[in-house]
Amino acid sequence: MPASHLVKINLPGGIVSAGDLLTILEAAEHAQVEQVQFGNRQQLFFAVGAAYRRGLLHTLGQAGIPCEVDADKYPNISSSYVVEEVFHNTAWLREGVYRDILDLFDYQPQLKINLIDRHQTFIPFFTGNLNFITSDTPNYWYLYLRFPQTNAVYCWPSLVYSEDIPGLSRAVEWAIFANKDQFYNQSAADGALLHRLVSASQHFITQPLTTPLSLPDFTLPYYEGFNRYGSKLWLGIYRRDEQFSVAFLKDVCQVCLHTRLGQLCTTPWKSLIIKGIALADRPHWDVVLRRHRINVRHAANELNWQVEDHCAHGLALKHELVRHFNEEDVRTFQLCFAIKTQPKTGLFGSIVVRRHFDSLTQTGLHAEQYEVLHTRDFNPNSKDFISFRKKVSRENLSWYLTQLCDQFYEQQATASLPAAPLVEEASLPPSELNQPPLYQCCRCLTVYDAAYGDAAQGVAPGTPFASLTTYACPTCEAPKETFEAIVSPSIQLA
Numbered sequence: 001m002p003a004s005h006l007v008k009i010n011l012p013g014g015i016v017s018a019g020d021l022l023t024i025l026e027a028a029e030h031a032q033v034e035q036v037q038f039g040n041r042q043q044l045f046f047a048v049g050a051a052y053r054r055g056l057l058h059t060l061g062q063a064g065i066p067c068e069v070d071a072d073k074y075p076n077i078s079s080s081y082v083v084e085e086v087f088h089n090t091a092w093l094r095e096g097v098y099r100d101i102l103d104l105f106d107y108q109p110q111l112k113i114n115l116i117d118r119h120q121t122f123i124p125f126f127t128g129n130l131n132f133i134t135s136d137t138p139n140y141w142y143l144y145l146r147f148p149q150t151n152a153v154y155c156w157p158s159l160v161y162s163e164d165i166p167g168l169s170r171a172v173e174w175a176i177f178a179n180k181d182q183f184y185n186q187s188a189a190d191g192a193l194l195h196r197l198v199s200a201s202q203h204f205i206t207q208p209l210t211t212p213l214s215l216p217d218f219t220l221p222y223y224e225g226f227n228r229y230g231s232k233l234w235l236g237i238y239r240r241d242e243q244f245s246v247a248f249l250k251d252v253c254q255v256c257l258h259t260r261l262g263q264l265c266t267t268p269w270k271s272l273i274i275k276g277i278a279l280a281d282r283p284h285w286d287v288v289l290r291r292h293r294i295n296v297r298h299a300a301n302e303l304n305w306q307v308e309d310h311c312a313h314g315l316a317l318k319h320e321l322v323r324h325f326n327e328e329d330v331r332t333f334q335l336c337f338a339i340k341t342q343p344k345t346g347l348f349g350s351i352v353v354r355r356h357f358d359s360l361t362q363t364g365l366h367a368e369q370y371e372v373l374h375t376r377d378f379n380p381n382s383k384d385f386i387s388f389r390k391k392v393s394r395e396n397l398s399w400y401l402t403q404l405c406d407q408f409y410e411q412q413a414t415a416s417l418p419a420a421p422l423v424e425e426a427s428l429p430p431s432e433l434n435q436p437p438l439y440q441c442c443r444c445l446t447v448y449d450a451a452y453g454d455a456a457q458g459v460a461p462g463t464p465f466a467s468l469t470t471y472a473c474p475t476c477e478a479p480k481e482t483f484e485a486i487v488s489p490s491i492q493l494a
Helices: 018-030 050-062 095-103 162-178 191-201 246-258 279-291 312-328 359-363 394-415
Strands: 004-009 015-017 035-038 044-049 113-116 130-134 140-146 153-155 158-161 206-208 225-229 232-237 263-266 272-278 305-307 337-340 351-356 369-375 385-393 438-441 483-486
Touching: 004 050, 015 018, 015 095, 018 044, 018 050, 018 246, 018 263, 035 246, 044 050, 095 113, 095 162, 130 162, 140 162, 153 191, 158 162, 162 191, 225 279, 232 279, 246 263, 246 272, 246 279, 272 279, 305 312, 312 337, 312 351, 312 394, 351 385, 351 394, 369 394, 385 394
Parallel strands: 113 130, 305 337, 337 351
Antiparallel strands: 004 044, 015 263, 035 044, 130 140, 140 153, 140 158, 158 206, 225 232, 232 272, 263 272, 351 369, 369 385, 438 483
């Protein structure tokens, strides 16, 4: 029997009432738990000793608080409610809409579901399997379906009504799990077929999809410390070690209840945000922060990282890289980073550090190695990854990341230069009018673009795909034969 068990409690939409959180914390404290963590999907985690597991589950069960132990069969429903009023206001999307949708879920989803305002950039758009994204039509949403265990994305051909989101989610989930051989861990899954299966089984209220989804350029708002909005304050709390003490959070809940703040919000950046603080109540919060020695106002280039949940190795590596960025004063604005030590963790990032495993590194005969990737155009919402460097030692990671940050800003500077004079199309030779096709890996959807080549494999820019003799996918190492010619990447948004 393990010495401890990992307890996960979903906080739907990243929203938790102060009273419910206090109940959870008191039960955890009674089970000798001293620290808790928030996860990438806005859920709550803590480890409980084996001797206290049964009593903890009994207490939570009596309070009507579901949880999972050493399992994650039911992912949390993630939402952008935390940004409402604080970072952005949408004409029709308010707290009541989020709550109405969440209340209509009468089952526990096994697929990851996101409810996201398309005008914000704080909450990732496509980290779920069912990504509902607001449209300009009130109470209607785009649906971008990312098939489980793949990066293959399918745009639902109609807008979805708010009250149909739970029912449609259930129907899609049922169809996927009933046809795993076609839709689960299948990079070539047929989205149109899934749409036909779901549409044949139930009727939903829809609107025609007439306007392609348009997303804003990524910037990560600063989400720490006291900040004023209107006549009130919001407080963001980030912990460098990802650990929140139970004693501190109990005091936070007590202040919320004392000042009549009904709820708290968790974020995908493993932080906590409290909205609606009256200006006159700030002294109460200062007392709590002072009592528990809580620091705020960390450097912005420390806040834009995603690390897997419960990953001490990734967190330690993050601290190393952040220290280098601080020492070298590296600019990271409009960039975000992810550290992946396991496959298919679905982290969000424009630059990804991925731990490299082979038979020699696993046996310890090779030093720790990593691959550095970035999304095309450094758009963190894309799944079109380009390998920048492979088999990089831990000691050299910071240097290569700094080079990649420089490349991003050089690319931005080039894009902002005045456009060259237009040349009449008729004067261009036919070879320049017809651009060569892109080639996409059928396994992981990585794209080979002749204009870029592949510097990591010694392929110079301008090298046609047909002239490559022995070539392998820089991401999944699939052979050249797995690539197919395409007009544009299959997951690129219109």
